[in-house]
Amino acid sequence: VAIGVEHYLVLSSILFVIGTIGVITRRNIIIVLMSIELMLNSANLAFVAFSKVLGDMTGHVFMIMSITFAAAEVAVGLALVVSVYTHRESLNIDILKMLKG
């Protein structure tokens, strides 16, 4: 079976939905962060796939930038997680609702 752009897109969508469900359903902050990474990577996959099909390097550039930002985001995100844990002694995301209206 020849691997076409459709396969990449289906894989990307599956990864994105898994990530979304992870963000919505899991309570552990670390898992939520991981799910977000999954969503980002699904998007990167779609970028690269289209880039390849259309023969345009712009998609690659976006993907590389996105990975860079994701690295920074993870660094800040994990630092926040550590800080939250030292204050609250819990990683449950539902206790962080001080900004409730």
Add this chain to the structure above:
Amino acid sequence: VLVWVILAPLLGALINGLVFASGFWKRVIGGDEHTEKRIVSFLGCGVIFISAILSSILFLSLLELAPSDRRIVQELYLWIPSGDFSVSIEFLFDPLSCVMALVVTWIGFLIHVYSIGYMHEDRSYSRYFTYLNLFIFFMLVLVLGNNFPLLFVGWEGVGLASYLLIGFWYEDYEKARAGKKAFIVNRIGDFGFIIGIFLIFYVFGSTNFSDVFSKALDPAFIRVIPGALITVIALLLFVGAVGKSAQFPLYVWLPDAMAGPTPVSALIHAATMVTAGAYMMARCSAFYTQSPTAQIVVVSIAAFTALLAASMAITQNDIKKVLAYSTISQLGYMFMAIGVGAYAAGLFHLVTHAFFKALLFLGAGSVIHSLAGEQDIRKMGGLRRYIPLTSYTFLVGTLAIAGIPFLSGFFSKDEILGSLIERGFVIHWIIALITVCLTALYMIRLYILAFEGGTRVPVPIKGHIHESPYAMTIPLIILAILSIFGGYIGVPDFMGMAVGVPQSNIFEGFVAPSLYVVELSSSIHHILGHWSVTLLSIIAAVIGVAIAVYLYIVNPVSQQTLMRNNLISTVYRVSYAKWFVDEIYDSIIVKPFNSISIWAARFDLEIIDGAVNGISDVVILTASILRSAQTGILRFYAAAMAIGALAIIVYIVISAG
């Protein structure tokens, strides 16, 4: 030089105010109070002395010029350049403003010196001199300004200084209230005045005195503007003068203004500020002379005021209140003269009145000072033995204002009465004649009750009665001399030979170039001769004196006999209650105004505030519903975003497909 006449008092006010009254001297430099008082007195009087000397120098240099060239104009800078409307800070020294400046600075200087003695004990000594210097500054701006806006600046400035000084002892609620009353009543007059100024600019396209008056006197220009405009302008300006110069119906602030320190009453509410209206109308003689309607209004209101105030003065028991009503009545004389077009006579009375009324007020101040604050003449009597100098100078002032021959008041009053009858205002002349009689009556009554007969001073105060310090008595003596001889600068023509003055009516000749007067046509003959008019006014004055002497010295029992007569006792009570004018104003103006205010406040609170609060209530209600969406649970937000994004995609797909 001209500018320094005005700036010197301002400098005095600034230094006194910023260095001493602000407490900088005491707290920051750490100077003691004794030195402070010495510096403040020296500075306060010194700056006025400088401006008095400078205005005298200017007066002498004015005399060297030919009568028609007697104008010194100094422009400082363009103040408001705005299209067609441009106003300069520009001062004018011509015979009219010269007379005013000399009166203001010299009388002002004497009163400053007097204040050193009078206010010596006061703890706000430097604040007092700050206000006093500030007043002189604004008064000089008023009389020397060369356009209407600058005149108005001075006009409002003296109002401010007057307010500050009436309420000088502001801890006393009644006194602070009197200051407020003066300010608010004056506001009513100023409203008319400022509309008058707008109208002048609208009609003449300028506010500069020489531009406006040269156009107003140009027959070609007058012909093209509506005839009633000049009358309207004249009447609006008169409304301003009615407020500032305490004429009926806006005179009610002046008696209350006596709450201020007595030298203030002498300076502001007798000698200078209240005459600003007369000065302004003399300056605008070009309008009044051309409007017979305005003239009749002015002269009628003035005559009514003179009589009304004199009738109130007769029964008052407060020494300063008597003098206050007397001031209103004398201002009535000035306005009568101005109303009939005899501006020089009005200004002449302004000058002599400044002499003798300042003298009387300062004399009253000296009495109050020696009696430790007592103002009720029923608790005086026989003071001549204790404070002879004050009582003799007071007697001079009394005789001068009563119109006793050959003192200053006699000549000026006679000229006004003469000009009334010369121009055919017979009814007004009769009213003025009655007022002469009443003036003599109430002034002699005041003198007798305060200084003659047995003493009614309570025993505890009696031992302390003392003559005032030199700082107070020397100004009294100088003013007494001026009250006696001041009239000889303006002896009427026909009397010149009789009183042995070689050149009669110097004063009128001097101010004439500033005034616009229509020469009387020869067809108007005197109904009575000059001398018989004079004789009648002397007789009126003598009748007044005689009644007072009879009632209060010869036969005091007759007072009770008179009071038993129903009519006389009713008149007495009405006069004592000041014709209930304050009560009438209270019930027809103040009370309705208050109830309107209460309704307006209610409208504001319930309808306007209600609308504003209603809008905010709606916002709060909406927000409280929408707020429930913001749970604070992050997973909920993520789900919402995901569903939202999905919905958008679905929508796009459906609408595209």
